[in-house]
Amino acid sequence: TYVIAQPCVDLKDRACVDECPVDCIYEGKRMLYIHPDECVDCGACEPVCPVEAIYYEDDVPGEWKEYYDANVHFFDELGSPGGAAKMGVIEQDAAMVAALPPQEH
């Protein structure tokens, strides 16, 4: 799966959403999250993020490794909705993201 990391927090550019062929990039309150089971690893989202927030799971920089878990756990209660567009903004975040101080960009 691909993973969205810290640069997305409090920015949410959303360029990635338009590129995803399976609509598996979901919008939380402070960042977007890629569904680990719905993502087909096409790589289309990665180059379009203006702040380089998106990485293949094996390539997430060390300082942001915990974002793998953040992307996975965001869906603990949501399960596999099968499409982000119909969900709109989901008014929650992974716990570690919710706990971050406001991010400057």
Ligand code: F3S
């Ligand atoms: Fe976030 Fe970059 Fe997408 S800022 S919403 S991961 S284009």
Ligand code: F3S
């Ligand atoms: Fe979607 Fe492909 Fe990225 S399936 S989340 S655009 S790797």
